Amino acid sequence: MSAVVFIPARYASSRYPGKPLVALTGATGEKKTLIQRAWEAAKTVKGADAVYVLTDDDRIAEAARGFGAEVLMTSSEARNGTERCAEGVAQLASPPETVINLQGDAPLTPPWFVEALIERMRDPAVEMATPVLRTDRETLVHFVTDRQQGRVGGTTAVMRGDGSALYFSKEVLPYVGDLESPPEVWHHVGVYGYRPEALRRYAGWAEGPLEKAEGLEQLRFLENGVPVTCVPVEARGRVFWELNNPVDVARIESVLQKEGIA
Known part of the structure; x- marks a missing residue:
């Protein structure tokens, strides 16, 4: 099965x-931009035939090409990833069987999360699938603290018994x-993960x-009757956190240093 990873x-x-x-300091003290760290995470995924950065911004495109990424320029009209x-996918010579959307603000995404999704x-x-992770106490405290202090942190999923969202x-x-x-x-x-046809319809x-209310793009599938398959994954001791707010920089850097990620 062919699969490509897009990083919007x-x-x-x-x-x-x-x-x-935004620059994030790794375990060796080296600073790398958030988009570079997301790209490096994507490049470790087994089963991905290609990785592209998608952007409408010349500054991001220049930075991405500078660290060796392939870039596809998209329009400023795109409202979400x-x-x-x-x-x-419309720019590719031939569409893959699966398109993976790896968010550019999630450099701590372990490769096995994406590999489970491809599988x-x-x-x-x-037609469309997304991983979910049972929260540990540390993450749950971050979630609750963010909401109590008026910040929007991570996103939670509620599922049916069959794993559909x-x-x-x-x-x-x-x-x-x-x-x-x-x-x-x-x-x-x-x-x-999407089928190219599901993306076209979306x-x-x-x-x-x-x-609109939640600011969550995946809800458009549910609102239009397309099932979203949730794929449970295991953290294996890795702390997973996205960069949503400036306060998350320190959280992510601490994990990079703890995990020895350069």
Whole structure:
């Protein structure tokens, strides 16, 4: 099965402008931009035939080419990474069987998360899939603290018994009333797998009210009746966290240093 990894990146983030070019210090003291660290993470994925950075910003494109990435320029009209992926796949000479969207703000994404997603996409009945991770106590405390302090942190997923998604939210769902005995909370990992046809259809749909309210692109699939398959993955001791706010820089750098990531 052919699979390509796209890394959508935009400069004009509403919560953190210029985020892809923010420098993160690794275990050796070397500074690398967020987009470079995301690309390096993608390059370790087994089963990916190619990795592309997708952007509409010349600054990001120049930086990406500088560290050796292949770049596809997309339009400024793309409202989210999924729409950017739809534009990207249209530029390929032949579409792959699976398109992987690895968010440019998630450099701590372990390769086995993406590999599990590629494996799940081998089922031809799956149109779109995304990994989910059962939260550990440290992550759950970060989630709850962010919301209490008015920040939007990670995204949670609520699923049916068969693993298909019921909903995704930037709130902590289900409600956590007691951190000493919390309910099971699933952290949505910012990676998606799509069929090229699903991307084409997605690009033709308008934003729905839930997508607008939450700012979560995957809700457009649910709002249009397309099942989203959740793929449980294991952290294997690795702390997973996206860079959503400036406060996350220190969190991510601490993990880079702990894990010995240069």
